[in-house]
Amino acid sequence: MYPNRFEYFAPTSLQEALSLLSIYQDEAKLLAGGQSLLSLMKLRLANPKYLIDLGHIADLNYIRQNGDKIAIGAMTTYAQIKDSELLRKDCPLLVKTASVVGDVQVRNRGTIGGSLSHADPAADMPAAVLASGAELKAVHLNGERWIKAEEFFVTTFTTALAPNEILTEIRAPTLAGHKTIYLKAAPRPTDFAIVGIAACLRLGPNNRCEGIAMGVTGASDKAYRPQALEKALQGEKLDFYTIREAAARVTEGIEVNENIHASSGFRSHLAQVYTARAIQTAMNS
Ligand SMILES: Cc1cc2nc3c(=O)[nH]c(=O)nc-3n(C[C@H](O)[C@H](O)[C@H](O)COP(=O)(O)OP(=O)(O)OC[C@H]3O[C@@H](n4cnc5c(N)ncnc54)[C@H](O)[C@@H]3O)c2cc1C
Known part of the structure; x- marks a missing residue:
């Protein structure tokens, strides 16, 4: 399907792009790699009158x-x-x-x-x-x-x-000295995440958690940091049981998505399993 008609701009400076955006405002869309926007335009779910391509702005x-x-x-x-x-x-x-x-x-x-x-x-x-x-x-x-x-x-x-x-x-x-991992559960390797877990750990002696930050995607209406889980692990010695218990809190306070790929119950379960797995994998990396 073809998108609706639009006028295309290819500014070569940020200033020019910003000026165009301020002129056309809600009627304009910025174009980056086009991997999401062009599909939406072809499906006519997005119908910008003006397209401002950022691809010619070298800096x-x-x-x-x-x-x-x-x-x-x-x-x-x-x-x-x-x-x-x-x-x-x-x-x-x-x-x-x-x-x-x-x-x-x-x-x-x-x-x-x-x-x-x-x-x-x-x-x-x-x-x-x-x-x-x-x-x-x-x-x-x-x-x-x-x-x-x-x-x-x-x-x-x-x-x-x-x-x-x-x-x-x-x-x-810079995260030198941190242990990091991103693990994603997806129907096929190239698909979007049903659940994706990013973990960044700083470990002290005896695997004591001196710092932890995590990012969760796929589980709710937006990516978020699971603060209850991070708090539960901060300062703790990370072993199988501590991690498993804390991972159960990954969706605490979150309304978990439900769609054709996963019910909210299954997605919550997957988030817990992938959280524990991400922390353990990061520790061993
Ligand atoms: C087959 C396929 C598989 C994919 N699989 C995955 C996947 O597994 N995981 C995943 O995360 N993504 C996946 N994607 C989406 C992909 O990551 C897109 O690249 C991304 O969502 C949008 O980046 P883009 O540069 O293409 O932006 P565009 O599509 O050009 O723009 C996306 C939106 O962001 C706005 N925008 C772009 N740049 C800026 C900016 N600098 N400032 C303000 N607004 C801006 C645009 O106006 C538009 O609304 C997939 C896409 C396809 C087509």
Whole structure:
């Protein structure tokens, strides 16, 4: 199916893109890798009159060290993240997560900024940025602001970005010395997660948990940090029973999704199993 007619813009600077966005506002859509937006347009579930392509703005695509953080431009693709030596060394959680998103074509075109801004409740990257403790830079014509990953995801397909803002950068702390993993339960390897669990641990002597941050995707209307679970494990010696008991709290206070892939009961169970497995796998990594 063909999308409705639209006018296409290919700005070459962020300023130009922001100006177009401020002129056309709700009638415009930003185009990143197009892996979600173009399907929605072809199905006519999204019908923007104006399409502002971010793909010609060179300074939105980079991965670089910035003090004790790694800065990633919003237009950086999954493939670039997966192949980044810098991220592999200092922020491997993002590399592990990018490696299991969709298939090769999706990873070659899809961008981290597009994924986070789209806020699909089953997308992989939101879980990883939550567990990494990343911050996201939103820019508008008159300035910019930083949004914590925990405050970025509002509900299904809705973020804290204002209509006149563009997500330009993701800044993640270096996680050297942490144990990290992203585990995803999906019908087929290239599918969206029924449940996806990102874990980032700092272990002391005797496997005592000196720090833990987790991100859960697929379970509810948005990716989230399971705070009750993190609290239960903080300072504890991590053994099979402690982990299993804490993992039971992964969906505490959450309304768990139900759809053709999984009932809410099965999804909750899967979230618990994958949480325990993620923590154990990270510990042994
Ligand atoms: C076959 C297939 C399989 C897939 N499998 C998976 C999977 O397993 N896991 C997974 O997580 N995802 C999967 N996806 C989705 C994929 O990850 C998309 O790449 C991602 O959802 C959107 O990124 P994009 O760069 O393509 O953004 P686009 O589709 O171009 O844009 C998505 C939305 O974000 C907005 N947007 C884009 N960039 C910005 C920005 N910088 N600032 C503000 N708003 C912006 C757009 O306006 C649009 O509304 C799959 C997609 C396909 C087609």
